């Protein structure tokens with residue numbers, strides 16, 4: 016008998032995870048094509064237009080024929096600007112140089128390439144759960160020995176760092192942190208960062224610091240990067256990008272900053288996979304980081320207003336409770352009084368209430384019983400979603 020196409024798929028594929036949000040989006044689009052009104056709260060995507068000066072820079076770059084391959088690291092002008100911005104915004108000395116920077120089509124591929132560059136089968140890798148799914152997927156594909164440490168709602172979605180201390184050993188290759196956090200909107204406090212740094216230094220392991228929401232930060236104090244703490248610059252890999260801060264999700268532009276020797280290997284993976292990022296998109300990235308910062312601050316102020324609206328609205332719905340997120344643009348209400356199956360509830364909310372959202376367990380076991388709403392939606396849409404949820408929830412059956 017001839018093998019079928021399915022028979023030919025590698026067994027390693029079974030170890031891959033996936034980002035559920037894109038599947039919910041696909042289903043929401045089917046419902047919309049049938050004429051349904053859907054409020055999109057499933058993907059982490061600012062609904063704002065990309066600021067005009069950034070679009071203008073891309074258009075000018077096209078006319079100037081920035082339409083050819085670039086080096087797999089990214090163009091030097093952008094790498095210089097990223098090195099300067101990342102060092103200045105985070106107060107890192109000595110400042111990074113272009114040799115620390117690699118540019119990728121979004122932050123997601125650089126996570127894959129970083130993990131590929133550092134993980135041998137059996138290497139110990141630690142992250143906090145629930146989490147953005149890319150880390151667990153890459154770690155599982157690469158056959159890491161993975162420990163997921165739960166984040167606790169009661170601690171405003173912070174981890175128990177005594178648990179981290181017990182789990183991390185000199186055999187641990189890397190700890191991944193993400194603050195502000197997807198999917199909970201939680202942040203690590205400065206003392207959390209100091210404790211994680213102390214644990215990483217004592218056990219001589221790397222820290223992957225996913226700081227893609229560093230500009231979506233609602234506390235009055237300044238965002239602090241773990242890379243700025245003593246002894247951390249040379250053991251931290253910062254992941255960041257343009258999607259969230261500049262409303263540039265569809266441009267696909269991200270980067271990572273790390274010790275040069277690691278950068279060379281991560282870039283080798285760039286070389287082997289996507290070769291390079293579209294050159295005119297990289298020119299737009301220069302405009303984003305060197306142009307006016309007001310659009311970022313304005314979007315952030317609006318996100319904050321939306322956060323307050325959705326969190327108070329969710330807390331007004333019987334049997335729903337939601338902590339106040341301090342960053343990113345996600346609210347993660349506790350639905351355990353309503354469901355034992357958050358994915359089923361998320362599907363009900365999409366099909367019946369027209370609110371696209373994600374079951375918390377799509378982000379790992381510690382997300383069970385929660386729903387993630389991305390509040391990168393207008394206040395009108397948030398109000399509509401809240402009204403629909405309140406109306407339909409009493410009819411939900413587990």
Ligand SMILES: Cc1ncc(COP(=O)(O)O)c(C=O)c1O
Nearest residue numbers: 059121122123147197256258269
């Ligand atoms: C924590 C985190 N890291 C990385 C990414 C990747 O973003 P992008 O690939 O659009 O740069 C996301 C997107 O949702 C995210 O939430």
